[in-house]
Amino acid sequence: MVDIRLKLAADEFIRYLRSSTDVKEFHIAKGQFENDPAIEKMRREYTTLASAYQEKERRGTLTQDDIAGLRAVQKTFNAHPATVRYARAQQTLIMLLQDCNGAISEDLGFDFAATAAPTASC
Amino acid sequence: MQPSNQVEERVEPRILEGSKRFAQAIVESTQFQRFEEASKRLRDDPSAWQLLTDFQQTQQLYQTAQSWGGASTQEAERMEQSKQQMLANPTLKEYFESQDEMVLTLKELNVHMTEKLGFDFAGLAKPAGGCC
Numbered sequence: 043m044v045d046i047r048l049k050l051a052a053d054e055f056i057r058y059l060r061s062s063t064d065v066k067e068f069h070i071a072k073g074q075f076e077n078d079p080a081i082e083k084m085r086r087e088y089t090t091l092a093s094a095y096q097e098k099e100r101r102g103t104l105t106q107d108d109i110a111g112l113r114a115v116q117k118t119f120n121a122h123p124a125t126v127r128y129a130r131a132q133q134t135l136i137m138l139l140q141d142c143n144g145a146i147s148e149d150l151g152f153d154f155a156a157t158a159a160p161t162a163s164c
Numbered sequence: 165m166q167p168s169n170q171v172e173e174r175v176e177p178r179i180l181e182g183s184k185r186f187a188q189a190i191v192e193s194t195q196f197q198r199f200e201e202a203s204k205r206l207r208d209d210p211s212a213w214q215l216l217t218d219f220q221q222t223q224q225l226y227q228t229a230q231s232w233g234g235a236s237t238q239e240a241e242r243m244e245q246s247k248q249q250m251l252a253n254p255t256l257k258e259y260f261e262s263q264d265e266m267v268l269t270l271k272e273l274n275v276h277m278t279e280k281l282g283f284d285f286a287g288l289a290k291p292a293g294g295c296c
Contacts (some may be wrong), residue, residue, distance in 0.1 A: 051189030149187035
């Protein structure tokens with residue numbers, strides 16, 4: 043059970059983070075990325091092609107056209123403005139959070155994020 | 165971790181101050197203080213330290229043998245015995261319990277932050293590293 047003083051300090055920190063340009067931009071970019079119909083269409087197309095790719099690879103019937111088709115969708119997906127914006131916003135956010143984590147960890151004497159992060163599953 | 169002077173140039177002062185106040189609240193928490201006290205006791209207790217070192221060495225030997233597929237029952241028993249000796253030591257018992265309690269508190273804090281921020285703070289901020 044987290045005590046109230048800790049929660050209040052966390053809430054103040056969260057408030058400052060939420061009001062930062064980087065966090066706002068991340069949420070906007072994420073929303074656009076997740077709700078863009080063209081992105082959604084490409085995702086579905088990619089999933090279908092990737093699944094067919096794996097099946098053909100397993101059967102040994104993979105052709106250069108299959109590889110080129112998958113790469114083309116991937117390339118268009120990566121170059122889409124919503125993807126680019128989201129990827130940039132995520133990268134900027136990560137840099138901000140790492141800086142904050144550095145400041146927190148300096149006072150704790152150990153890495154806060156590495157300790158507090160959910161246990162990774164492999 | 166980035167050097168402080170560069171961080172101050174990149175991060176808004178109030179966010180940095182918020183980070184520091186948050187860190188201070190953690191440092192002042194009962195869980196952190198208990199862990200600090202237990203860590204100090206461990207540092208000042210050579211016999212407990214020896215038990216910990218013995219266990220770590222036994223564990224390392226066992227894991228190496230296991231990775232070669234050559235870990236024997238005897239080695240497994242030796243490791244278990246070393247573990248039990250370690251856990252029976254009051255200094256080490258307190259150290260591990262306080263560590264578990266503090267880690268749990270930090271994880272709960274991160275869950276709270278994640279809910280309010282809409283992304284996993286610690287998951288994104290932790291250093292990139294290999295898995296397993």
